[in-house]
Amino acid sequence: QKEVEQDPGPLSVPEGAIVSLNCTYSNSAFQYFMWYRQYSRKGPELLMYTYSSGNKEDGRFTAQVDKSSKYISLFIRDSQPSDSATYLCAMSAIGTGGSYIPTFGRGTSLIVHP
Amino acid sequence: DAGVTQSPTHLIKTRGQQVTLRCSPKSGHDTVSWYQQALGQGPQFIFQYYEEEERQRGNFPDRFSGHQFPNYSSELNVNALLLGDSALYLCASSPRDIREKLFFGSGTQLSVL
DSSP: OOSEEOOOOOEEEETTOOEEEEEEEOOTTOOEEEEEEEOTTSOOEEEEEEOSSEEEEETTEEEEEETTTTEEEEEESSOOGGGOEEEEEEEEEEOTTSSEEEEEOOOEEEEEEO | OOOOEEEOSEEEEOTTOOEEEEEEOOTTOOEEEEEEEOTTSOOEEEEEEETTEEEEEOSOOTTEEEEEOTTSOEEEEEOSOOGGGOEEEEEEEEOTTOTTSOEEOOOEEEEEO
């Protein structure tokens, strides 16, 4: 079993839909949770960064963390064709060197069609 | 303010050769991490550098080595290239106080033939 599980999709939705992207994890030592967006042939871009359980909102994006269930979600409201990308969840626990090293899911491909 | 820059953007090598990839971190960042991303997969952690030393290492063989310079820029070296080393190599920088908050460059696409 991988430490971080993420459905690769693709997930196809119409413009304006609410999108829900999810990850589960097995390592209870994970403390920081992040979502990245990656366009084709580009590096990942940090969208959301959170530490605690609960919700964090930023514009059209809401990140949700449930540590008791080891489950995180990213919601995108009023989705746009420009949101079409791969969304990577990442989470980190402290490593042997004293830093928190993110472990990534494999990413979910999202397609928003006009 | 320039973000993370990587060079070259693309590289083609043959098996057994050696390659060096370069990274300049975002201004104000002192930590550089390297990741390997195979097609259809998430990035896999290779190692992290700060204060010119390798601080943590992922599950990669010794053929993968690195260096950090006094200006915080970094190099990734891969020796004895294998076909399986073909991937997108990503450099990420982070600030001293939030090292888990990664800012990525656009990557170097390495093809090993």
